[in-house]
Amino acid sequence: xxxxxxxxxxxxxxxxxxxxxxxxxxxxxxxxxxxxxxxxxxxxxxxxxxxxxxxxxxxxxxxxxxxxxxxxxxxxxxxxxxxxxxxxxxxxxxxxxxxxxxxxxxxxxxxxxxxxxxxxxxxxxxxxxxxxxxxxxxxxxxxxxxxxxxxxxxxxxxxxxxxxxxxxxxxxxxxxxxxxxxxxxxxxxxxxxxxxxxxxxxxxxxxxxxxxxxxxxxxxxxxxxxxxxxxxxxxxxxxxxxxxxxxxxxxxxxxxxxxxxxxxxxxxxxxxxxxxxxxxxxxxxxxxxxxxxxxxxxxxxxxxxxxxxxxxxxxxxxxxxxxxxxxxxxxxxxxxxxxxxxxxxxxxxxxxxxxxxxxxxxxxxxxxxxxxxxxxxxxxxxxxxxxxxxxxxxxxxxxxxxxxxxxxxxxxxxxxxxxxxxxxxxxxxxxxxxxxxxxxxxxxxxxxxxxxxxxxxxxxxxxxxxxxxxxxxxxxxxxxxxxxxxxxxxxxxxxxxxxxxxxxxxxx
Ligand code: OOB
Numbered sequence: 466x467x468x469x470x471x472x473x474x475x476x477x478x479x480x481x482x483x484x485x486x487x488x489x490x491x492x493x494x495x496x497x498x499x500x501x502x503x504x505x506x507x508x509x510x511x512x513x514x515x516x517x518x519x520x521x522x523x524x525x526x527x528x529x530x531x532x533x534x535x536x537x538x539x540x541x542x543x544x545x546x547x548x549x550x551x552x553x554x555x556x557x558x559x560x561x562x563x564x565x566x567x568x569x570x571x572x573x574x575x576x577x578x579x580x581x582x583x584x585x586x587x588x589x590x591x592x593x594x595x596x597x598x599x600x601x602x603x604x605x606x607x608x609x610x611x612x613x614x615x616x617x618x619x620x621x622x623x624x625x626x627x628x629x630x631x632x633x634x635x636x637x638x639x640x641x642x643x644x645x646x647x648x649x650x651x652x653x654x655x656x657x658x659x660x661x662x663x664x665x666x667x668x669x670x671x672x673x674x675x676x677x678x679x680x681x682x683x684x685x686x687x688x689x690x691x692x693x694x695x696x697x698x699x700x701x702x703x704x705x706x707x708x709x710x711x712x713x714x715x716x717x718x719x720x721x722x723x724x725x726x727x728x729x730x731x732x733x734x735x736x737x738x739x740x741x742x743x744x745x746x747x748x749x750x751x752x753x754x755x756x757x758x759x760x761x762x763x764x765x766x767x768x769x770x771x772x773x774x775x776x777x778x779x780x781x782x783x784x785x786x787x788x789x790x791x792x793x794x795x796x797x798x799x800x801x802x803x804x805x806x807x808x809x810x811x812x813x814x815x816x817x818x819x820x821x822x823x824x825x826x827x828x829x830x831x832x833x834x835x836x837x838x839x840x841x842x843x844x845x846x847x848x849x850x851x852x853x854x855x856x857x858x859x860x861x862x863x864x865x866x867x868x869x870x871x872x873x874x875x876x877x878x879x880x881x882x883x884x885x886x887x888x889x890x891x892x893x894x895x896x897x898x899x900x901x902x903x904x905x906x907x908x909x910x911x912x913x914x915x916x917x918x919x920x921x922x923x924x925x926x927x928x929x930x931x932x933x934x935x936x937x938x939x940x941x942x943x944x945x946x947x948x949x950x951x952x953x954x955x956x957x958x959x960x961x962x963x964x965x966x967x968x969x970x971x972x973x
Pocket of ligand 1: 757775883
């Protein structure tokens with residue numbers, strides 16, 4: 466799961482891994498920027514010192530409730546300052562947050578809790594407790610804060626988390642039956658967001674708007690709230706990403722940089738045309754998580770008056786950015802180039818030969834070498850020499866920028882929300898009338914892609930509405946419920962007799 470020592474030594478020598486932990490980093494930031502604003506929401510303003518102290522108080526309370534170094538804690542919270550307080554409290558204990566998304570429901574949460582043998586579930590309200598019946602829950606608003614003990618065990622002694630330790634488990638977008646968990650270390654993650662903050666030219670008077678779910682890798686670390694903190698900058702946490710909520714926040718807090726997925730960027734562009742709010746503080750709009758089309762990309766500078774930055778990243782590690790000083794054609798037509806000079810990029814054709822266009826593989830100082838507790842899957846998801854097979858099809862330009870051309874993995878990218886075809890198929894197969902199911906992406910002008918389920922039934926087919934209700938009853942996240950159902954007698958097959966998802970996609 467970890468990097469070979471030789472490579473780790475190289476990443477340390479290059480100054481990427483600096484031997485820091487999240488707990489120590491926040492302590493240093495509080496010393497440097499104490500009274501400056503760190504986290505702002507419509508109803509709260511926390512300084513760096515507030516965040517540092519509140520993380521200590523929560524760490525003490527959670528420790529008193531029995532949470533220890535190495536324990537897993539499933540965290541599912543909305544965009545509130547307490548989300549980051551929880552993160553840093555757990556980081557200080559050395560317990561690992563497992564970052565669930567706000568849209569996850571009982572099917573996902575109960576799986577995360579059981580698979581990780583979670584010691585606790587930190588959730589937004591009492592109703593969520595039912596998602597994880599066997600796991601002790603802590604509810605937002607009643608988090609256990611107490612005075613930290615003298616000689617806080619997180620800051621000294623053998624129980625202190627080490628820089629090479631896993632800091633948390635992030636979720637993979639998923640292309641298999643069950644989501645995979647991504648172990649990120651203090652060293653590797655801190656490097657990724659510090660370098661990102663530099664690429665995005667963050668400075669103490671920058672203001673980052675976190676409008677996407679804070680637990681996702683993009684608004685967390687690209688550069689996200691962590692990157693903003695590391696630069697001494699403030700982050701504004703928006704309860705939802707709509708222009709109605711965000712534009713007043715941009716105006717009030719003089720936001721300089723915001724991150725969106727493509728469908729939201731389109732909504733913002735349309736709303737900006739008629740808004741009465743002053744958006745002139747915006748310097749950079751980051752768009753990523755799914756492909757942002759060239760025509761839409763071209764609108765950003767003239768219509769929002771700011772620089773577009775395309776972001777092509779993955780929770781497994783590698784993140785690419787267009788640079789702020791790239792020429793306009795590169796900004797609108799590519800998905801950027803890697804953060805690090807030591808991000809190794811391989812582009813292979815179907816026969817495994819190096820090529821300008823094909824399968825993207827990567828290895829580097831902040832890309833994992835294996836999923837957590839997934840040995841069998843790791844054998845195919847990684848090469849023997851440690852490259853991660855991203856499942857993305859890209860073209861590499863002479864300048865080293867990547868253009869995302871498609872995908873080889875079994876996933877639907879619904880406007881940035883990732884859906885594993887196989888995961889939804891397994892739920893559909895639990896329905897007594899479903900003989901077989903195949904869930905594929907279909908193009909959509911607004912979301913980029915939507916999910917379509919092709920279903921072979923036993924006897925009379927149920928209606929789409931009935932299957933939708935069935936899936937809802939299974940407790941899966943609403944964004945995973947297919948937008949369309951097509952009932953068929955058979956699936957097209959590949960030469961070796963597998964279901965040909967490519968042919969199914971072409972049918973629509
Ligand atoms: C981000 O992370 P994930 O883990 O939710 O999804 C990763 C996948 C990529 O493998 C790729 O298939 C797709 O999302 N993707 C893009 C893209 N950005 C991500 N496809 C086309 N164009 C883009 N700009 O989505 C993520 C993580 C960190 C930063 C930004 C996005």
